[in-house]
Amino acid sequence: MKVVLYMAITANSMIAKEDDDTSFVSDAEWDSFTKVLKQAGNYVMGRRTYEESVNADVFPYDCLNVVMTKQKIKNKWGDRVIFTDKSPREVLNLLKEKGFATAFIGGGGELNASFMRDGLIDEIFIDVEPWVYGKGIPLFAPTDFEVRLELLDTKKLSDQTIQLHYRVKK
Amino acid sequence: MKVVLYMAITANSMIAKEDDDTSFVSDAEWDSFTKVLKQAGNYVMGRRTYEESVNADVFPYDCLNVVMTKQKIKNKWGDRVIFTDKSPREVLNLLKEKGFATAFIGGGGELNASFMRDGLIDEIFIDVEPWVYGKGIPLFAPTDFEVRLELLDTKKLSDQTIQLHYRVKK
Numbered sequence: 001m002k003v004v005l006y007m008a009i010t011a012n013s014m015i016a017k018e019d020d021d022t023s024f025v026s027d028a029e030w031d032s033f034t035k036v037l038k039q040a041g042n043y044v045m046g047r048r049t050y051e052e053s054v055n056a057d058v059f060p061y062d063c064l065n066v067v068m069t070k071q072k073i074k075n076k077w078g079d080r081v082i083f084t085d086k087s088p089r090e091v092l093n094l095l096k097e098k099g100f101a102t103a104f105i106g107g108g109g110e111l112n113a114s115f116m117r118d119g120l121i122d123e124i125f126i127d128v129e130p131w132v133y134g135k136g137i138p139l140f141a142p143t144d145f146e147v148r149l150e151l152l153d154t155k156k157l158s159d160q161t162i163q164l165h166y167r168v169k170k
Numbered sequence: 171m172k173v174v175l176y177m178a179i180t181a182n183s184m185i186a187k188e189d190d191d192t193s194f195v196s197d198a199e200w201d202s203f204t205k206v207l208k209q210a211g212n213y214v215m216g217r218r219t220y221e222e223s224v225n226a227d228v229f230p231y232d233c234l235n236v237v238m239t240k241q242k243i244k245n246k247w248g249d250r251v252i253f254t255d256k257s258p259r260e261v262l263n264l265l266k267e268k269g270f271a272t273a274f275i276g277g278g279g280e281l282n283a284s285f286m287r288d289g290l291i292d293e294i295f296i297d298v299e300p301w302v303y304g305k306g307i308p309l310f311a312p313t314d315f316e317v318r319l320e321l322l323d324t325k326k327l328s329d330q331t332i333q334l335h336y337r338v339k340k
Contacts, residue, residue, distance in 0.1 A: 011183075132309075132317050138183075149181060154326075164298065
């Protein structure tokens with residue numbers, strides 16, 4: 001199973017403002033994001049990303065939604081949503097057992113960093129939007145890791161949004 | 171006079187490790203950086219960038235070197251180097267008075283942020299290298315600003331290094 005991290009970022013690698021606002025994300029990026037998500041058939045996210053998605057009225061996504069949290073959250077969404085306190089590795093095993101070919105990891109910064117720190121990410125897609133935020137939530141919460149990538153591809157999602165696609169060297 | 175910010179970054183927008191190590195920078199990036207620097211004829215940097223440049227034996231650069239610092243540093247380099255405690259705006263006025271068409275701003279994160287916060291940057295070049303650092307020095311030190319950019323151009327500096335060229339919308 002391939003594990004893919006997919007995120008929209010500002011040009012200085014913020015995934016949101018400090019208050020979780022992601023209004024910098026363009027329609028072209030959103031279209032690409034939801035398309036890749038649907039292909040994967042699953043979306044692994046953290047608790048804050050879940051709450052923001054509910055607030056933005058885009059939850060649950062059109063796939064299996066796995067929300068990683070230590071909190072006890074009542075599942076009012078049915079079979080398409082799993083709340084779990086499992087570790088990153090255990091969550092991937094769960095998806096593997098369910099027969100997914102790709103695991104889709106998509107925020108926030110804490111969750112992204114935990115998968116990277118444990119060496120679990122195979123590929124990274126970053127969609128760079130034309131903004132810089134002096135403060136915000138970075139792509140990876142500060143964590144001890146240092147990883148070399150291989151640039152596989154670059155693609156314009158629009159005249160203003162560029163996608164960088166990397167393989168993580170292991 | 172046009173004010174250009176030019177930096178090499180990791181894919182998550184770090185300009186160095188916490189200990190100022192910039193070994194992620196490729197030869198292709200360095201060639202581009204020094205070429206643009208020479209064309210501008212000047213390089214405005216902070217004290218840590220100055221010290222790292224001295225340590226790396228690349229200081230002074232082949233242009234006018236303006237080192238912004240509150241510290242009193244003895245100038246043993248001669249006319250090509252200016253140590254100054256002036257503000258960002260005053261430094262730009264100084265370069266304008268000297269007849270430069272372009273001011274070249276290039277690190278570190280504190281200095282970059284101070285020019286951005288004051289609305290002084292016209293264009294940004296970021297050369298994205300295939301690395302991610304879980305910890306490090308970000309492109310901009312955390313500062314209150316939020317700026318929209320316009321993507322002017324993208325260019326491969328090598329098969330692994332991509333340059334994004336932005337105009338700052340004002």
